[in-house]
Amino acid sequence: MGMTMTQKILAFHAGLENVVAGQLISAKLDIVLGNDITTPVAVNEFKKAGFDKVFDKDKVAIVLDHFVPNKDIKAAQQSKTCREFACSHCVSHFYDVGKMGIEHALLPEQGVVTAGDCIIGADSHTCTYGALGAFSTGVGSTDMAAGMATGMAWFKVPPAIKFNLTGELPSNCSGKDVILSIIGMIGVDGALYKSMEFTGEGVKNLSMDDRLCICNMAIEAGAKNGIFPVDDVTLEYLSGRSEREPVVFTADEDAVYEKTIDINLSEIVPTVACPHLPENTHPASELSNIKIDQVVIGSCTNGRLEDMEATFKILNGNKIAQGIRCIIIPGTMQILRECVQRGWYTAFIDAGAVVSTPTCGPCLGGYMGILAEGEKCIATTNRNFVGRMGHVDSEVYLASPHTAAASALTGYITEFKEA
Amino acid sequence: MNTQGKVFKYPDNVDTDVIIPARYLNTPDAKELSLHCMEDIDTEFVKNVKTGDVMVAGWNFGCGSSREHAPLVIKTCGTGCVIAKSFARIFYRNAINIGLPILECEEAAEEINQNDEVKVDFDTGVITNLSTGKTYKAQPFPPFIQNIIKSGGLLKSLKEGENNG
Incomplete structure (x- = not known):
């Protein structure tokens, strides 16, 4: 056999x-x-x-x-x-x-x-x-x-x-x-x-x-x-x-x-996993009424160079929506260095985001972006369990860097569309 | 070996983040951690659990992180056994490795209710619901895993192997 x-x-x-x-x-x-x-x-x-x-x-x-x-x-x-x-x-x-x-x-x-x-x-x-x-x-x-x-x-x-x-x-x-x-x-x-x-x-x-x-x-x-x-x-x-x-x-x-x-693969659409299980998926386009408080782009799932590049392309020259906290965490020192060298780091800051040194931090509710009661975060991380990123009554929506970055610009869950 | 106690019943997909939230994982101390066991879905558990009590849950118990702190806090709270319809694989491994008895039994997990009094015999896999009188038979562990449990955990079984070899 x-x-x-x-x-x-x-x-x-x-x-x-x-x-x-x-x-x-x-x-x-x-x-x-x-x-x-x-x-x-x-x-x-x-x-x-x-x-x-x-x-x-x-x-x-x-x-x-x-x-x-x-x-x-x-x-x-x-x-x-x-x-x-x-x-x-x-x-x-x-x-x-x-x-x-x-x-x-x-x-x-x-x-x-x-x-x-x-x-x-x-x-x-x-x-x-x-x-x-x-x-x-x-x-x-x-x-x-x-x-x-x-x-x-x-x-x-x-x-x-x-x-x-x-x-x-x-x-x-x-x-x-x-x-x-x-x-x-x-x-x-x-x-x-x-x-x-x-x-x-x-x-x-x-x-x-x-x-x-x-x-x-x-x-x-x-x-x-x-x-x-x-x-x-x-x-x-x-x-x-x-x-x-x-x-x-x-x-x-x-x-x-x-x-x-x-x-x-050609039939895949931008997808978001809603609280509180990764299986609770919906097309991003159907969630545009969900207002968010925070965006996290990073983690072992999506903190790599292509993720940073996708984020840069969407944020570059734009501004994070009023009242949204956008936290970007390159996965390694080498990726962080690339972000600096290619000018992406500056573009992130100019857009109104913060950039952290590599850490798992917010993904598991450790630090560097903990959510308060009732807050919603769209994150490129991997789990959206109860209390995963902070308060037991906070919510995590899992998505790609494209969707997370596009959402940072509008303040609502947003499907990224090429201009 | 057996345990007898009151049942704490939980749903499907109980994840390791609710068993022990990561915000407390800045210490490896099991006693300290066990004060927060299950608190994000059941604030009463730690207050009420007594030695020998039994957790009963649905499918995929212990999904999520690899943290061994999860079975460790359940055990440290005094829980004598976890019965579920199925376990997430890393939790299953960790429970065996640290010596927390777990049993897969769909029918028992379905029918046993919160606060029922149950008795579990690990050698035979027989679960008795003393509140209803009904008995169930869980899948026994394969001999390889039974040996790990009998030795008192993976590392002790390895040391035994070293001494015998």
């Missing part, structure tokens, strides 16, 4: 010829990741269990991104715990303030993760790296601790749903509209425990930033991982960037999928 792309990567890392859905395996890990919230818990478990060294200092990545620069004394303590652990174990991929970025924007950019890898991260959006043709999944802190100690993790081999992509996206849409549309279609548990394998002739029309965004939100459909095949776009992205040699796996011709869902 043929294997899916995910199953082939898992079989390889488990040292097995073949695996089937449902099989429990133990697989070798290429990268074990943690952040400033999940790592302190992992460090505690690691020490409590009596482990004294990490399996490979080059295969552990610790990124301070959720609450840094430290938002308060307690957050500072958590960062300190991470810093001391990374230092004492000589962790080579440790990213502190000045070097850090939002982990899932940072690791692909820095070439830390690559095609064919088997990766776990104590952050649910670790599924992002499937865009590079890797198996990558989110776990908890105890799994991170076990991964750091042994270089191994146990998995139940997942079945897969195949998404057959055709056509090309309209110019006012991006990967975000694709993944929101899919979650709207299959629901927040539509891919529970499963792989989402994206394939078809439409893949070549999606940029790497689009693919990273699509895989990033696979978890919002309950998936174990999302994955794209490796093509010229992937290899060009990895070239000169990847620390390790990419390994290309392809799904067998006779791979078994639970079902196949056809997505015509």
Whole structure:
């Protein structure tokens, strides 16, 4: 019986010829990741269990991104715990303030993760790296601790749903509209425990930033991982960037999928997920009566260069609507630097927006844009759960950078239309 | 192993942001965090929960973030077990890894009501609703996972493996 792309990567890392859905395996890990919230818990478990060294200092990545620069004394303590652990174990991929970025924007950019890898991260959006043709999944802190100690993790081999992509996206849409549309279609548990394998002739029309965004939100459909095949776009992205040699796996011709869902990219429309679940999607054009208070453009979902470019094109020479707070957060220091160098940073400020250094901050209601009671925010982030960005009676609308930037100019949810 | 207690009933898609809001995650201290367990959808839970009580929920319990703090605060509050129609996968893994008993049982999750008194036997997977007298059989864990639970969590089972190997 043929294997899916995910199953082939898992079989390889488990040292097995073949695996089937449902099989429990133990697989070798290429990268074990943690952040400033999940790592302190992992460090505690690691020490409590009596482990004294990490399996490979080059295969552990610790990124301070959720609450840094430290938002308060307690957050500072958590960062300190991470810093001391990374230092004492000589962790080579440790990213502190000045070097850090939002982990899932940072690791692909820095070439830390690559095609064919088997990766776990104590952050649910670790599924992002499937865009590079890797198996990558989110776990908890105890799994991170076990991964750091042994270089191994146990998995139940997942079945897969195949998404057959055709056509090309309209110019006012991006990967975000694709993944929101899919979650709207299959629901927040539509891919529970499963792989989402994206394939078809439409893949070549999606940029790497689009693919990273699509895989990033696979978890919002309950998936174990999302994955794209490796093509010229992937290899060009990895070239000169990847620390390790990419390994290309392809799904067998006779791979078994639970079902196949056809997505015509040319039929995608600007899409918004309304409170309080990512599956509660509607076309942006139907929500134009919703008045907003705040706009957030950034996060591990949409803080990449193309997202900043789309934002620049819409905001440049215009003014943010009266009474709207617009917060722009480039995902990494490199992206921030590009924004400065290309004059986008100045354009953002001239439009009336603020620009932050990289942080997860507002996405999870940490800081840098918390909502008050009754306030509404359109955000390019990934979750709109109750209280996610602040007060329990505030609301988050998830959208693409195009839609969020266009909404910043009007003060209402607005579908972007090319002039 | 078993637990017996009063039921706290919750809907589908209870996410980790309501189990423990991220605004409190500037500390890893489970005791401190547990004071805020479920507060965004149920302010009474922390005040009323007693050791051994049982959470019963719908589909996709624990969806969202990978934060292990979520099963940890549920356990630290004294909750003896979570029964749901299904669990989000990272929550499921985390619960096993930290030793919070969880059971998937659609029928029980559908029929058991708020404030019912239930008894759960983890070895057999039998759930008894003492308020109605009805019993249910949950899916047992595969042996591999049972071993992790018996060892007292993932890291202890790894250490055991190291010592035996």
